[in-house]
Amino acid sequence: MRNALREIALPIGALAAALLVFGALVWLAGVDPFDMAWLLFKGAFGDAFSWQNTLQRAAPLMLTALCVALPAQAGLVVIGGEGALVLGGLACAAAATQLPLPANLAGSVLACVAGALAGALWVMLAGALRQVRGINETISSLLLAYVAIGLFKHLVEGPLRDPASLNKPSTLSLPEGLRIGGIAGSDVHWGLVLGVLACLLLGGWLRLTASGFALRVVGGNLRTAQLMGLPATRLVLLACALGGACAGLAGAVEVAAVHTNANASLIAAYGYAGILVSFIARHQPLAIVPVAILFGGFGAAGSLLQRRLGLPDASVLVLQGLTFVFILASEALRQGDPAARWRRLWPARAALKESSP
Amino acid sequence: MSADQWITLLAAIVGGALRVGAPFLFVSLGECLTEKSGRINLGLEGVLVLSAMASFGGAYLSDSPWVGVLCGALAGAALASLHAGLCSLPGVNDVATGIALMLLGTGLAFYLGKPLIQPQAPQLPALALGQWSSSPAVQAALQVNALLPLGLVLAGLMSWAFANTRMGLLVRLAGDSADAARALGYSVGGIRWAATAGGGLIAGLGGASLTLFYPGSWNEGISSGQGLIAVALVIFARWSPLRCVGAAALFGGAGAVGPALQSVGIGWGYHLFNTVPYGLTLLILVITCRPGSVAAGSPGELSSR
Numbered sequence: 004m005r006n007a008l009r010e011i012a013l014p015i016g017a018l019a020a021a022l023l024v025f026g027a028l029v030w031l032a033g034v035d036p037f038d039m040a041w042l043l044f045k046g047a048f049g050d051a052f053s054w055q056n057t058l059q060r061a062a063p064l065m066l067t068a069l070c071v072a073l074p075a076q077a078g079l080v081v082i083g084g085e086g087a088l089v090l091g092g093l094a095c096a097a098a099a100t101q102l103p104l105p106a107n108l109a110g111s112v113l114a115c116v117a118g119a120l121a122g123a124l125w126v127m128l129a130g131a132l133r134q135v136r137g138i139n140e141t142i143s144s145l146l147l148a149y150v151a152i153g154l155f156k157h158l159v160e161g162p163l164r165d166p167a168s169l170n171k172p173s174t175l176s177l178p179e180g181l182r183i184g185g186i187a188g189s190d191v192h193w194g195l196v197l198g199v200l201a202c203l204l205l206g207g208w209l210r211l212t213a214s215g216f217a218l219r220v221v222g223g224n225l226r227t228a229q230l231m232g233l234p235a236t237r238l239v240l241l242a243c244a245l246g247g248a249c250a251g252l253a254g255a256v257e258v259a260a261v262h263t264n265a266n267a268s269l270i271a272a273y274g275y276a277g278i279l280v281s282f283i284a285r286h287q288p289l290a291i292v293p294v295a296i297l298f299g300g301f302g303a304a305g306s307l308l309q310r311r312l313g314l315p316d317a318s319v320l321v322l323q324g325l326t327f328v329f330i331l332a333s334e335a336l337r338q339g340d341p342a343a344r345w346r347r348l349w350p351a352r353a354a355l356k357e358s359s360p
Numbered sequence: 361m362s363a364d365q366w367i368t369l370l371a372a373i374v375g376g377a378l379r380v381g382a383p384f385l386f387v388s389l390g391e392c393l394t395e396k397s398g399r400i401n402l403g404l405e406g407v408l409v410l411s412a413m414a415s416f417g418g419a420y421l422s423d424s425p426w427v428g429v430l431c432g433a434l435a436g437a438a439l440a441s442l443h444a445g446l447c448s449l450p451g452v453n454d455v456a457t458g459i460a461l462m463l464l465g466t467g468l469a470f471y472l473g474k475p476l477i478q479p480q481a482p483q484l485p486a487l488a489l490g491q492w493s494s495s496p497a498v499q500a501a502l503q504v505n506a507l508l509p510l511g512l513v514l515a516g517l518m519s520w521a522f523a524n525t526r527m528g529l530l531v532r533l534a535g536d537s538a539d540a541a542r543a544l545g546y547s548v549g550g551i552r553w554a555a556t557a558g559g560g561l562i563a564g565l566g567g568a569s570l571t572l573f574y575p576g577s578w579n580e581g582i583s584s585g586q587g588l589i590a591v592a593l594v595i596f597a598r599w600s601p602l603r604c605v606g607a608a609a610l611f612g613g614a615g616a617v618g619p620a621l622q623s624v625g626i627g628w629g630y631h632l633f634n635t636v637p638y639g640l641t642l643l644i645l646v647i648t649c650r651p652g653s654v655a656a657g658s659p660g661e662l663s664s665r
Contacts, residue, residue, distance in 0.1 A: 028471075080455055132642075137651035141402065141455055142592050146638040149585050153635035160631065278459055317470030317580075324464025328446065331460055335449035 013336060014283055017329035024329075025322045034312045046307035047300025053307075055190040059261070061299030062191075063088070065198030066253035067277025068284065068291045069205060070126060073246035074140070075286040076209060077239045078222035081129060083144030084250040085274025086151030087122035091251025092258040093155050094121035096174045096265035097163060099181045106180025114181055115255045122251015123244040125151060130243030134236045152270060159265055173266035183260035194256035199292055201249055206288035218242055250274060272320075276302070279327050298323070365624050368497045372623050375501025376616020377609050378508065379574040383408065383583075385511045385608035386566030387590035389518060390559035392601055394440075395594055396522065397555030398535035398548075398661030402458025403443045404563050405587030406465020411436040411567030413473035416578040420481040425572050428481065429507070432568035433561045439465050440560020444553040462587075476578045484572045505573040507565055511605075514562065518601040531555050535659035563587070585638065592641045596648060598657035614640045 026036030047057050070084035095118035104110035129144035160172040183192050209215040218238045221228040228235050253273065258265050280298055284290035305319035387404055394401045401407075414435035419428025443461050447454045487509070490502030521528035533541045534551040541548050566586075571578045593611060597603035618633030 080459075082459055132646065135651065136646050137649045138642075138645045139649075141459075142588060143642060143645065145585065145588055146592070146641050149638045150635045150642075153631045153638075156631040157629060161629075275463065279463065282456060282459075315471050315474035317467055317474065320463065320467030321471045322467075324460065324467040327460035327463055328442070328457075331446055331452055331457055332449060334451045334453075338451045 009337065010285075013333045014330060017333040018326055020329045021322060021325040024325050025318075028321065029312070029314060029318070032314065034314060039308065039312060039314075042307050042311055043301065043304045046304030047297075053300075053303055056303035057296065057300040058191045058195050059299070060302045061296045062194035062198045063253040063257055063273040064277055064280050064295040064299055064302075065202055065291055066194075066249040066256075067274050068280035068295055069201055069277075069288060070122075070246040070250035070274070071278050071281035072284065072286040072288055072291060073205065073242045073249075074126070074130065074239075075281065076222045077218050077242035078225065079130065079133065079239065079243070080141045081126060081144045081243065081246065082141055082278050083126065083129060083146075083148035083151075083274070084246075084277050085270070085272065086144070086148030087125045087247045087250035088254035088257075088274045089148075089155045089270055090125050090151045091118035091122040091254030092262075092269045093158060093163075093174075093254070093265050094118045094251070095255035095258045096177065097158075099177045099259070100163075100175040100264075104181060106178050110181050111183060111259060114177070114259060115252055118255025118258070119248040119252040122254065123248040126243045126247025126250065127240055130240050134239055148274065155265070155270070156267070159267070163265070165264070168264075168266070171266055173264045176264045177259055181259065182263060183256060192256070192260035194253070194260055197252065197256060198295070201252075202288045202292050205245065205249075209288065214238070214241075250277070276323060279323055282327065283330050367495060369620055369624050371495070371497040371501040372620035373613055373616050375503075376620055377613035378502070378504055379612070380615040381608045381612025382505045382508050382511060382569040382573070383566035383586055384590060384593065384611050385508075385515070385605060386569065387563045387587055388593045388597065388604040388608055389511065389514055389601055390436075390440075390561070390563035390566070391590050391594045392559075392597070392599060392604055393518065393531070393562065394556050394559035395599060395662060396535045396659055397531045397552045398538060398659050399444075399447060399454050399552050399556060400458065400591070400662060401440065401443055401556060401559060402455060402588065402591060403439065403461030403465060404458075404559070404590060405583065405585065406462040406469075407436045407439050407560050407563045408465075408567045408570070408587040409583050410439055410465040410469040411564035412570040412582050413469040413476065413567075413578055414564075415568035416481050416571035417473065417476055419483075419572055420476060420479055423482055425482050425484045428572055429484070429565065429568040432571075433564035436564025436567060437557045437561040440563070441553070441557045443560070444556035447556075448549045448553065470580050473578055473580075477580075480577070481572065483576055484568075486573070505569055507569050507573070511565070515601045515605050522601070532659070535661050538661050563590075589637060589641050592645055595658075596641075596644045599659065600657060611637050611640065 026039060029039045030036045046053050048054060067084040067088055070087060071081060074081040095114045098104065098117035099114040104113050125147060126144065129140045129147055132138040132143050133140040159174055163174045164172050165175045183194065185192050209219060217233045221233060221235045221238050225235060254269060257269055262268055276298060280291060280294045284294045301319055301322060305316060308314045308318055309316050387408055391401060391404055411432035415428040415432030418431030419425045439461060443457055446452055446457045484506045486503040487506055489504050490499035493499055522532060530546060530551055534548045538548045570582055589611060593607045597607045614637045617636050618630050621633060622630055
């Protein structure tokens with residue numbers, strides 16, 4: 004019970020501390036921090052319109068967070084989800100415009116599968132480099148993300164460019180029949196359902212199946228896993244492939260539901276925000292859903308802060324960074340028994356209390 | 361291509377290696393110092409961007425590029441100290457902290473640097489080393505960043521200090537065996553704090569080279585992973601400050617290929633050529649890393665090798 008309380012209280016405390024520091028920062032810029040907090044809430048969860056905006060942003064965050072969480076369960080820190088997302092979007096656009104896909108649900112599914120496949124292969128490459136050559140996957144995945152972005156720009160501005168797109172190089176638009184529409188006429192597209200489903204299914208897989216358990220053993224203690232004879236390399240690659248597929252799917256859905264073609268707007272740092280979401284959710288797929296909605300809300304409120312209070316658009320980035328720092332700092336409070344730490348901090352006072360009858 | 365075009369291309373690549381290599385040199389020296397003490401700082405990417413903004417802002421407000429350089433170095437040291445402070449808490453992982461500071465540093469830089477995108481700041485003077493040549497392309501290429509000699513001296517100094525001074529040996533001791541340092545009565549946390557903050561200070565000079573020399577302006581795309589490439593570069597240089605110089609020149613040259621080709625009129629594959637440094641880094645990691653074995657020169661306490 005006490006542990007459960009701590010699991011909830013620590014992230015909320017860290018978030019509150021981040022908001023406090025952020026409030027001080029905007030106060031220095033001459034903005035009333037209470038106005039800021041109210042607008043942050045209003046822009047994220049204030050009315051139906053902001054909820055739609057929030058959920059629309061939460062969908063890719065859930066999927067890119069899974070790209071961090073699944074490898075993390077296998078003991079890897081992969082931070083190149085942005086690359087998988089970008090290539091996923093590109094593969095989806097390329098498949099939908101260059102291949103004769105049927106203009107119906109099956110065609111949409113195929114285009115999304117192409118995106119997921121591209122993402123899976125990209126992140127698997129980082130996993131394979133680690134397993135085969137012992138290369139730090141954190142560095143290699145991020146370098147691969149920069150390569151992916153270069154490749155994306157090259158193809159979108161070159162071979163795949165729609166000649167009619169003058170100012171903003173883009174690929175051809177997806178045919179009407181392949182696009183992903185809103186749920187029940189709203190702006191919230193089916194990507195949200197895919198994101199929640201992926202979190203539920205992968206969370207269930209990790210908790211309930213033998214292969215999911217084996218993956219967590221590999222992540223928890225590689226030596227034990229080897230002694231048990233688990234196929235560590237195969238499990239690590241599987242985790243990377245599934246995570247990459249999620250990020251690739253995020254890109255594909257963004258293209259098919261939001262942008263309708265692949266262009267530079269796709270590079271919107273969802274991959275990096277997903278790292279933060281996954282760390283706050285402690286790499287637990289089920290916890291990713293609420294955290295992604297919260298950070299989708301911050302993203303949605305960002306434009307309101309910019310419009311109403313004149314804060315720079317990077318405000319949300321600062322808030323994200325602060326939250327990340329406080330979340331990590333709160334890890335220190337997780338260590339050991341809080342009462343013991345209290346006694347360590349105030350040895351004299353604790354001794355006094357214990358000696359008095 | 362004609363002979364003139366070849367000279368232009370080569371001059372552009374060499375010039376690029378000197379211009380683009382300078383920030384690489386400072387960031388890799390900073391990372392080298394930090395890693396020698398047994399800690400990895402992935403947050404140097406954030407340090408680089410924040411110090412680039414601080415340098416530009418300082419130079420703009422004070423009208424002196426050297427005040428800007430000082431501001432950049434101090435901003436770098438401040439953010440790196442935050443990294444050191446967080447990592448010294450129990451149960452806090454240095455890789456995760458680095459990622460957090462990457463986000464925070466970039467965020468803060470974009471937030472505070474919003475008003476600095478338009479104006480022009482006074483630039484660092486260039487050392488004209490190309491006077492011997494009559495070719496304007498060569499002369500332009502050898503306009504060298506005034507901070508670059510400082511970086512070269514620093515590399516030599518660090519290399520000497522790691523082998524010959526008490527401070528240098530202490531940093532290496534903390535990096536190779538924290539227990540031994542503790543047994544001798546030194547505070548490992550304190551040494552690492554100093555090495556991380558010092559690394560941030562040096563990396564901050566790299567940020568200053570970005571906004572006060574080349575490209576010479578502040579915008580939100582000022583750095584795209586140079587800070588992280590530097591981490592890989594230190595592995596490639598096998599934790600030796602002198603080898604960092606060669607590595608930085610190589611990476612600077614690789615980064616200059618795209619713009620150099622564009623300068624002789626080859627626009628094809630501009631974005632592809634810009635990915636060369638990342639591909640080169642990966643290739644070097646593939647060649648130098650071996651599974652199950654520790655790279656030569658690697659500090660023993662490094663959590664992420």
